[in-house]
Amino acid sequence: MPASASTALLTDMYELTMLDAALHHGTEGRRAVFEVFGRRFPATRRFGVVAGTGRILEALERFEFSSDQIDWLHDQRIVSDEALDYLRGFRFSGSIDGYAEGECYFSGSPLLTVESTFAECTLLETLLLSILNHDCAVASAASRMTIAAHGRPCVDMGARRAHERSAVSAARAAVIGGFGGTSDLEAAKRYGIHPIGTAAHAFTLLHSSEREAFDAQIALLGTGTTLLVDTYDVTEGVRNAVEAARAAGGELGCVRIDSGDLVAQAFRVRGQLDAMGATTTKITVTNDLDEYAIAALGAAPIDSYGVGTRLVTGSGVPTAALVYKMVACEGPDGRTRGVAKKSESKSTVAGRKTAGRVFDADGYASEELLVAGGTPEEGLAELKRQGARPLQVPLVRAGQIDAAAWSPEALQTAQERHLRSRNELPYQAWRLSEGEAAIPTRYAALS
């Protein structure tokens, strides 16, 4: 394994210091349960979308310390030799359960439940949070955009406005939120996402005339391609585009507008296309769209949306603000009990949660039910008693990773799961305006 492929140092230093202190004190082996959850949503999020679970399993597969990394930890004196011995052979050997990718989540929902020794649980904290905080933020924004698009296709074009590697993950998260394609080739290759893209303004500027540029593009890509018509003058551009396609013996597939007042432009361009008889030629728009802009374009004759900046930056919410907290641990007496932090404004609910969704008589979700304490079996029995649909699935068992959870097929399944889960939510979930979470969270304690 090349050093760079290891995910083990994508970790805050204090995870290793805590491990070291626990080893030193003999407490590292105590059984513990940690949960990943969010305390509350910002007002613009009525629900969250779980994304990143598949990437976590892939990253966990590569969570091993290379000799190069061990040497560096030693040279920097980050941890003691005892800790280095522990890390040298480290493989996570515990269990992880979690919400399946695509599932909607709410305040307190345990997106992941990690159970192992204190040391093992601690080492994973930063990596799990980094992945989920990014991917859930993007998937949640994507879902709002696909709601606003009302079935018109949305595609990701945000690579240039995000870190080059997070862009790859953002494309994947966007698919979970309902997007249909990406401009990012690495994402397309790695995750089997439909790749999209034709040409930029520079291609038109390269040629002596717009028409020459359009001819060149059509010669290669055929008349079904998408021509960018706003480099100079849109009306002229549309005429050139349609004529170039007809000169090549076909009707143009699509025109793209990337600037100006998109509503007005779309009506004008549609009118012009129709007047030219190019009634099958579609219109796609791409200028700084977000869910609000997409909603405002709902009445305009537009066929699809290319979304960039606002998608990959989470449309105002660039991180999901999920935290990773210990909710139960073994005491010196060998008994495991719930634990909770009491600090002002950051308190946590003790005990492992078994999570379910409760539905009303019309079949709409009405509550996120979190049964705190007890064994998972007792929790499931309580969910059943209360008629709730269980939400957690096994992801890792005794260190064995469910590889199927990060296949390309799993990504499609996650998109379908999200649409189903979203469709179960009450009407207020679909509103773009600020407000409360679509459903409340209720805690039930097992005695």
Next chain:
Amino acid sequence: MPASASTALLTDMYELTMLDAALHHGTEGRRAVFEVFGRRFPATRRFGVVAGTGRILEALERFEFSSDQIDWLHDQRIVSDEALDYLRGFRFSGSIDGYAEGECYFSGSPLLTVESTFAECTLLETLLLSILNHDCAVASAASRMTIAAHGRPCVDMGARRAHERSAVSAARAAVIGGFGGTSDLEAAKRYGIHPIGTAAHAFTLLHSSEREAFDAQIALLGTGTTLLVDTYDVTEGVRNAVEAARAAGGELGCVRIDSGDLVAQAFRVRGQLDAMGATTTKITVTNDLDEYAIAALGAAPIDSYGVGTRLVTGSGVPTAALVYKMVACEGPDGRTRGVAKKSESKSTVAGRKTAGRVFDADGYASEELLVAGGTPEEGLAELKRQGARPLQVPLVRAGQIDAAAWSPEALQTAQERHLRSRNELPYQAWRLSEGEAAIPTRYAALS
């Protein structure tokens, strides 16, 4: 080179389609000049900070298409066989000039100038923008935070709130903006940044009592460590912390507060520490800080700041919104001339820019001067004539990358350069409030 180490597919599909169409049409070899610049700042940015140049050079070194990638492009029919032949042996052979890392930039500043064939310039677009848009956004936010901190150290603790790989780059960008350390081990290792971190709330919860947890941490890390005092009750926590250190024969190094009203807590904790005689024990705070919170804490007895979410998400501006535009290209007659896009609200200034900073009589920067058109030599002569300090440095020459620009030493140099560059700006640059850019940009055209 392992497939994953290649940066060649961190690219929008349309870059390859344009290359393909240009090859097909025989225009791919035309000489072109592209510039990276920002059109305008959001109101909360008085200046931008250049960061990411070093990472670009590193990424460029690995911008090669592996056979695996070529096979995928072929299987997906993304481009023609002719284009695949071109890509198979691709190495960037042109020149890149740019602002040195750490330099402040303004509206229109050409952060990078790429000169080569149209095909080569096009292929780099997405990667250059991804890196700069992320890194400049974080460095610019970091700089505002270090301004607000007035010399008190700021350290990065944001890894968990960012994509796991962008967190590594964010730590690097934060150093350029004046930060002094990072919790992210991969960043510390890769870029030689000072690693920081001790323990989280879970470590306290693991033990039978807070005091036992503190004893365990001090036993390993010594009394100079930082103890987190707000798991249960802060007053109790501070007493436990000081007593634990004294029981181990020393005075405690630092306490960390991570919740509640930090101003009030800092005064209370400082008073308590002083009353206990622990006058050398420092206070660090870490709860959702941004430049405004840091400024508000300026009068409180705090010794350092740990910044997370708001740093790695660019404190409200998660992307620098830089664009990459062709400003000159060779025509069919072999002559190179300036080109510009005329679309509404997205127009560009034609011609290669030579950039300089003009200073007033007091030695403060007064203008960003961009000389458009002409050769670099002519541009430099004009800058000299107008008394401006030239801002561009050579980064790549005939494909040869200046490796010194991405060494760990270069990162320290960039931090020092930034502080110098920021100190040259007029007073309004230092204001956190909304407003105009600290200095205006003036274009001068060479005939």
